[in-house]
Amino acid sequence: MAQLSDDCFAFGGPLLPLDEAVALIRGRLGPVAAEERLPLRQCLDRVLAEDLIAPVDVPPFANSAVDGYAVRFADLAAAGETALPVAARVAAGQRLDGPAPPGTAVRIFTGAPMPDGFDTVMMQEDAVLDGDRVILRPGLKRGANARAAGEDVARGSLALPAGRRLRPQEIGLAASLGLTVLPVRRPLRVAIFSTGDELAEPGGERPPQAIYDSNRFTLAALLARMGCRVTDLGILRDSRDGIAAALAAAAPDHDLILTSGGVSTGEEDHVKAAVEAQGRLHVWRVGIKPGRPVALGQVGETAFAGLPGNPVAVMVTFLCLVRPLVQRLQGAEPLDPPRFPVRAGFDYRKKKDRREYVRVQLHTAADGTLEAVKFPREGAGIMSSMVAADALVELPEECTRVAPGDPLCCLPLGLLL
Numbered sequence: 420m421a422q423l424s425d426d427c428f429a430f431g432g433p434l435l436p437l438d439e440a441v442a443l444i445r446g447r448l449g450p451v452a453a454e455e456r457l458p459l460r461q462c463l464d465r466v467l468a469e470d471l472i473a474p475v476d477v478p479p480f481a482n483s484a485v486d487g488y489a490v491r492f493a494d495l496a497a498a499g500e501t502a503l504p505v506a507a508r509v510a511a512g513q514r515l516d517g518p519a520p521p522g523t524a525v526r527i528f529t530g531a532p533m534p535d536g537f538d539t540v541m542m543q544e545d546a547v548l549d550g551d552r553v554i555l556r557p558g559l560k561r562g563a564n565a566r567a568a569g570e571d572v573a574r575g576s577l578a579l580p581a582g583r584r585l586r587p588q589e590i591g592l593a594a595s596l597g598l599t600v601l602p603v604r605r606p607l608r609v610a611i612f613s614t615g616d617e618l619a620e621p622g623g624e625r626p627p628q629a630i631y632d633s634n635r636f637t638l639a640a641l642l643a644r645m646g647c648r649v650t651d652l653g654i655l656r657d658s659r660d661g662i663a664a665a666l667a668a669a670a671p672d673h674d675l676i677l678t679s680g681g682v683s684t685g686e687e688d689h690v691k692a693a694v695e696a697q698g699r700l701h702v703w704r705v706g707i708k709p710g711r712p713v714a715l716g717q718v719g720e721t722a723f724a725g726l727p728g729n730p731v732a733v734m735v736t737f738l739c740l741v742r743p744l745v746q747r748l749q750g751a752e753p754l755d756p757p758r759f760p761v762r763a764g765f766d767y768r769k770k771k772d773r774r775e776y777v778r779v780q781l782h783t784a785a786d787g788t789l790e791a792v793k794f795p796r797e798g799a800g801i802m803s804s805m806v807a808a809d810a811l812v813e814l815p816e817e818c819t820r821v822a823p824g825d826p827l828c829c830l831p832l833g834l835l836l
Contacts, residue, residue: 425706434448434706435738436816437774440715442741443702450750451674452604459593462585464646465603466751471579475593476569481512481533485564488546488553489527489537492561496733501555505548509534524553524796533565540564542719572596582752584646599685604750606648610669614655614662614681614690634679634726634733641737645745652781657681662693670697670721675749676740680728682712690725706773706816709799710736713724715744722748729799735776739833758813761829765793767821769814779829791829806834 451566482697488505495501506523507823508805509515511530514680519525519534527533527540539561547554572578578596579589585603593601632654639649652669655662655678662681669676681690682703694700702715709732714725726736738756743751746753761781769775779791791812793802810829814821821827 423583424806425499434704434711434773435702437705437707440702440705440713440740441743444740444747445753445810448744448747451552451722451748452607452750453695454562454602455605456600459590459599459601461603462593462603463553463587463590465585465601466646466749467579467581467583467585467589468602468604468750470577470581470599470732471596471598473572473574473576473578473596474598475596475634477572477592478566478568481568482566483529483531483533483540483564484566485540486528486541486674487540487564488524488555489540489565489577490524490555491521491537492539492559494522495539495555495559496557497558501557502552502553503555504551507534524555526553538562538565548652561628580752582750584751593672602699606646607649607675607745607749608673609642609647609677609745610650610652610660610668610673611635611642612652612655612676612678613728614657614667614678616657618654618680620654620720633730636676636681636727637730637733638679638726638737641734641741642745645742647745649657656673657689659692659696660691660700662689663696666693666723667719670718673721675722675724675745676718677724677726679726679733682725682727683713687690690714694723694725698723705740707736707739708769708773708775710739711773713740715740730802731805732799734805737777738811738830739774756835758828758830759789761789761791761810761812761827763812763821763823763825763827766822766823767793767814768817769821771819772816774816776830777813777814778804779810779812781808781809781829791827805832813836 475570503524503578506519506828508526509531510528513534515534520662520690525534541555541559541804547555613632613635617629619629629652635651639651643650655665666676678690691714698718700714700716704711711729712727713736724741726733730797781789781791784790794808796804813828813830
């Protein structure tokens with residue numbers, strides 16, 4: 420992570436607005452994942468490393484979009500029906516032996532190449548076959564039901580930009596261009612830790628004063644959804660020296676270190692000091708709820724993100740800050756999560772000057788409007804609220820009150836996770 424120009428994020432200063440934190444991530448970071456070439460079948464969820472320029476037209480030839488009759492538009496009557504003799508028949512995968520003469524129709528099927536000089540197709544259900552001729556209805560537009568060569572993707576055009584995460588549809592598009600190998604970024608290598616003497620490993624013995632650690636499992640799943648290669652390095656106890664040593668050991672083999680817990684200001688919160696002992700801390704305390712104590716920096720040359728310990732705060736800060744951080748390190752396009760308008764079905768007050776994310780369930784009101792109802796429990800440790808919620812309502816910094824009926828902006832969790 421490139422070092423920032425000044426130390427404006429030290430403890431005690433104002434909270435850094437979320438938009439500024441994201442802008443710093445996007446402006447100061449670049450890809451760290453190396454390039455490799457992979458067979459197309461192995462490219463799902465990888466990030467495209469280079470612009471993909473179409474080597475061929477898709478489709479490669481003009482063809483019919485329907486089953487029907489191909490004609491020359493110039494042969495159609497300006498008004499009234501047109502009767503033309505059927506001169507030939509062509510199906511998908513076939514071609515005419517020679518040109519069809521003007522003043523005729525050609526029986527054609529979906530995907531079949533258009534005969535030379537023929538530019539329009541009438542659907543078979545709109546035509547009437549009368550012996551060896553076809554009667555065509557009036558009103559057909561030039562080029563109707565015919566696909567031009569290169570209509571989907573033109574040869575020499577930008578088919579996919581570098582940075583695009585390859586979903587099934589991008590894989591299919593590359594295949595339609597005849598490609599079998601693509602240049603992609605290797606998976607980002609991420610080390611994850613949880614910190615805290617109060618944590619116990621799921622499946623192991625849990626002392627009476629301990630809780631099972633869920634954050635590493637949540638983070639590993641979120642990172643896997645983004646195509647990362649995750650190394651789970653377990654639970655770190657509350658020791659500055661121990662945390663510093665673990666961070667230093669993890670840095671050389673990873674592109675990003677991600678921790679949860681220990682970034683607040685308590686006597687047993689040692690992550691901030693441990694990072695500063697091994698590297699630099701560039702961002703701390705972001706104006707976001709849940710999740711104000713967030714640390715962004717580097718350990719050696721490896722990027723670092725320290726998230727709060729509460730499970731809901733972990734998810735919210737991941738979605739708002741770690742997600743764009745991972746995208747930048749991967750060389751992926753900076754995609755902001757989609758936002759949709761909803762109507763408030765609850766009353767709520769918040770502090771000014773911080774971005775707040777409220778867990779809501781969505782339902783359709785009697786008038787057909789999508790309405791958001793606040794989850795009844797709002798603590799940052801209520802993980803079941805994230806299971807039950809349909810979306811997060813985003814309340815901007817200047818907002819201090821939500822009343823029933825107010826327009827709100829929501830981020831559906833199904834599109835974020």
